[in-house]
Amino acid sequence: MTGPSLANLWGRKAGGLSSFERYSDALKSSGIIWDDRALDGWLTDPQRMVPDNDMPFEGIKDAGVRADLLAFLKEATKPGAPQQTTQQGGMKGMGGMMGGGGHDPNLKSLEPAKRVKAITYCHDTYRVTTADGKTRPFWERNLRFMTDSSQDGPEKGAPAIMPAGMMGDRAAVIFAAPEEITKMIEARC
């Protein structure tokens, strides 16, 4: 979700998916149609091929590695290819090491330990109570508040808590909508 879907990539116009709302002007106006050659150039050095694009990726200099990746992508993105979910599954144990962008498909049917019931705020500490009855403290700068308004996001009024980082001291609370955030946080010691 940081970047656009790559489904049916070959033959697509660069920056052309209406489902992705964060394309750079640079990519949208590049005039590129994705094919073997264009993708090889993009993956060698995205900033050189499309200056000022928004993909934070330094590129792959090894031509053999690029060829392997493109062969894989061509197969995985062709029309009718099964949706890949291995990466999401594989990332679970890593607790959002990739920057908290990990996309859990099941925020509507979570175990009680991940369903947030209440949040209090006292001095520099949030205390998060989950549906299993446990309450955990977080230093205020270690708890992030996010929204997911998509069909994969949480039910309205039922935010989810997901671990972030590797030490277990950080987490993200994901709400269905921004107006739920301050409503849920009660200033109380």
Ligand code: HEM
């Ligand atoms: C080998 C790894 C990667 C491949 C094969 C890849 C492939 C692509 C392709 C083909 C596009 C253009 C899609 C289109 O025109 O609809 C694109 C755009 C984009 N990708 Fe990647 N990408 C990779 C890594 C990453 C990473 C690591 C990030 C972010 C952490 C990222 C974020 C984005 C973003 C934000 C865009 C839109 C760029 C813009 O509008 O200027 N990509 N990617």
